[in-house]
Amino acid sequence: ETGVTQSPTHLIKTRGQQVTLRCSSQSGHNTVSWYQQALGQGPQFIFQYYREEENGRGNFPPRFSGLQFPNYSSELNVNALELDDSALYLCASSLAGTNEQFFGPGTRLTVL
Amino acid sequence: GDSVTQMEGPVTLSEEAFLTINCTYTATGYPSLFWYVQYPGEGLQLLLKATKADDKGSNKGFEATYRKETTSFHLEKGSVQVSDSAVYFCALSDRAAGNKLTFGGGTRVLVKP
Numbered sequence: 001e002t003g004v005t006q007s008p009t010h011l012i013k014t015r016g017q018q019v020t021l022r023c024s025s026q027s028g029h030n031t032v033s034w035y036q037q038a039l040g041q042g043p044q045f046i047f048q049y050y051r052e053e054e055n056g057r058g059n060f061p062p063r064f065s066g067l068q069f070p071n072y073s074s075e076l077n078v079n080a081l082e083l084d085d086s087a088l089y090l091c092a093s094s095l096a097g098t099n100e101q102f103f104g105p106g107t108r109l110t111v112l
Numbered sequence: 113g114d115s116v117t118q119m120e121g122p123v124t125l126s127e128e129a130f131l132t133i134n135c136t137y138t139a140t141g142y143p144s145l146f147w148y149v150q151y152p153g154e155g156l157q158l159l160l161k162a163t164k165a166d167d168k169g170s171n172k173g174f175e176a177t178y179r180k181e182t183t184s185f186h187l188e189k190g191s192v193q194v195s196d197s198a199v200y201f202c203a204l205s206d207r208a209a210g211n212k213l214t215f216g217g218g219t220r221v222l223v224k225p
Contacts, residue, residue, distance in 0.1 A: 004155075033212065042116075042201055042215030043156070056210040090155055092213075099144045099163070099205045101213060103155040 002027050004093050004104035012110045013081050021076045021107045025093030031055070032074040033101060034066060037088040049074055050096055078109075086111045114139045114209070118202045118216035125192055125223050133187040133219045135176075135202035143204040145169075145178050145185040146213070150199045159187075159200070192223045 005024045013019050025032050031050045035043035045058035049068035063079040072093070078085055088108050092101035118135040125131060137143065144163045148156040160169030165180035176187045185202060202216040 035213070040218075042203075042217045043213070045212045045214070048210055048212060056212055058212070092156075094211070099207065099211045100158065100161065101205075101211075103148075103157070105155040 004091060004102055006089075006091050006104040006107050008107060009105070010108045010110075012112065014112050015081055015083060017081050017111075018077065018079045019081060019109060021078075021089050021091075021109070023074045023076070023091030023093075023104060025072045025074070025091075026102050029093035029095050029102070030072050031094045031096045032068055032072065033092045033094070034074070034076045035090040035092065036060075037090055037106070038084075039087070043090055046076070081111045083111050085109060114143065114204060114206060114214045116202050116204055116214055116216035118200075118219055120217070121199075121220035123219060123221045125221070127194055127223055127225050128191045129223075131187070131189045131192045131196070131221065133200055133202075133221070135185045135187065135216060137183050137185065137202075137204050139183075139204055139206055141206045141208045143206045145176070146203045146205070147174070147176055147185070147187050148201045148203060148215075150201065150218070152198075156201065192221075194223050194225055197221060197223045 033048040034046040037043040047057040067075045088106045091104045094101045146161045147159040160171040162169040162178035
């Protein structure tokens with residue numbers, strides 16, 4: 001059974017740029033959630049995707065957007081990067097209707 | 113809205129000591145409760161969970177009991193090892209909110225030989 005994978009591992013961008021982060025969900029899982037974890041803090045929910053539609057969103061501006069593909073993999077896009085976007089971005093997959101989420105190793109984004 | 117509060121760290125212990133990490137929550141519905149662990153440079157791993165009042169979750173010597181009357185889910189381990197050094201996160205999910213996870217701020221635990 002393949003676990004959740006994310007790419008890239010690390011990324012450095014400058015303010016104002018755009019970034020795309022990728023996530024492959026665990027085999028058999030059809031729901032993907034994204035979280036932002038700032039240094040020294042707990043993860044914050046960004047949004048969740050189910051059946052290629054956004055299915056819940058946290059308190060993040062519209063410049064954070066996402067996609068889910070038919071194979072349940074997902075992308076997180078962030079436009080107009082700000083310094084405060086520097087964080088570990090975590091993807092988690094789950095089976096719809098269940099409450100257990102499985103996390104990937106994360107992508108460390110640094111905005112200079 | 114939902115929230116989770118856990119004790120701030122770092123918590124420094126000697127090997128074989130008893131560990132307790134306090135966690136309390138606020139939720140409008142009937143949440144499920146979780147403890148996740150994060151080792152340096154890694155993502156989150158589910159440590160244990162409980163889905164209803166008085167349930168006890170347990171794994172790898174760690175235990176936590178869902179206490180609805182005190183809205184708490186304290187994590188305990190009777191004898192810690194150096195390998196337990198990590199950051200521990202208490203979290204809740206509410207089915208009415210699509211099972212999104214709400215996390216506490218994390219507690220760093222350092223176990224010394």
